[in-house]
Amino acid sequence: MRLLVVEDDPLLLDGLTVGLGLAGFAVDAVASCEDAFAALDTQSYDGVVLDLMLPDGSGLDVLSSLRGRGDATPVLLLTARDQIPDRIAGLDAGADDYVGKPFDLDELAARVRAAVRRGKGRPSATLAWAGVTLDPASQTVARNGELVNLTRREFALLAALMERPASILSKPALEETIYGWQEEVESNAVEVHIHKLRSKLGAGFIRTVRGVGYRLTEAKACDPSD
Incomplete structure (x- = not known):
């Protein structure tokens, strides 16, 4: 299962890459909207883990672009716990789920699996x-x-x-x-x-x-x- 992870904090991005890799995912990691757009234009993914605050724009721009072209790839947002308006905006823009920072990596992996499973219309986890x-x-x-x-x-x-x-x-x-x-x-x-x-x-x-x-x-x- 291949994921795109978009996060500008290098330590967190490295942790997500390693942790999700150990959870069984193949991870492509990028740190900006520009690189996210390039990755999504050239590669198909089972899911996207997307930070909202990026150095060259908002993760919502990436999400809106994805949904605007009819791409239903499951997207899970990473947000600060106090950014409730951003969470609402993300869900209304087509996100499948969100996790507040700081987060538990096992929970994040479980939420990604659930979002991908729903996206494929598969009811059973096994x-x-x-x-x-x-x-x-x-x-x-x-x-x-x-x-x-x-x-x-x-x-x-x-x-x-x-x-x-x-x-x-x-x-x-x-x-x-x-x-x-x-x-x-x-x-x-x-x-x-x-x-x-x-x-x-x-x-x-x-x-x-x-x-x-x-x-x-x-x-x-x-x-x-x-």
């Missing part, structure tokens, strides 16, 4: 397919009720596939989902992660569509005991 369940909140995966240990990248790639089990996801699409732009991506990273997931979840759980990408095998055709 994902399930062919005997495998994935819980984004606890970052745990179970196969036939038994926990499976995954790395952060493996978890993120599996989540991307399980969120769209009927879709074929290309290698570039998966790379964009699990890596932020500040992170170096090795040419065979996706193939390595797919191989390791198959060894842990069953060889038939993930199907390669030659020349196109990867998708989950249809649940009825996938033997979870494989």
Whole structure:
């Protein structure tokens, strides 16, 4: 799940990048309206964490631009606790939620997950397919009720596939989902992660569509005991 975080305080921005990364998100971090506009013009995101007070304008300008072009990407605002008019203006402008500063990072991650889940029309917090369940909140995966240990990248790639089990996801699409732009991506990273997931979840759980990408095998055709 890829996020854009817009915050001009360098210490807070670094903390958000690291903390949300540990919570399972791939984070692109910028510190101004200008850079936020550039990022949103060139990249699709699952969600945006947006500070209101930026050095070259207001986060509301970024939000208004996003909604004005019909982009429904979930947006969570960061506001000072006493800025009630700003919170109201943000929600009325199309924000999905807000968190007051200072905030708890775990709560922020939970609110982002909830906003993204609502945006995708998915009522359940957990994902399930062919005997495998994935819980984004606890970052745990179970196969036939038994926990499976995954790395952060493996978890993120599996989540991307399980969120769209009927879709074929290309290698570039998966790379964009699990890596932020500040992170170096090795040419065979996706193939390595797919191989390791198959060894842990069953060889038939993930199907390669030659020349196109990867998708989950249809649940009825996938033997979870494989």
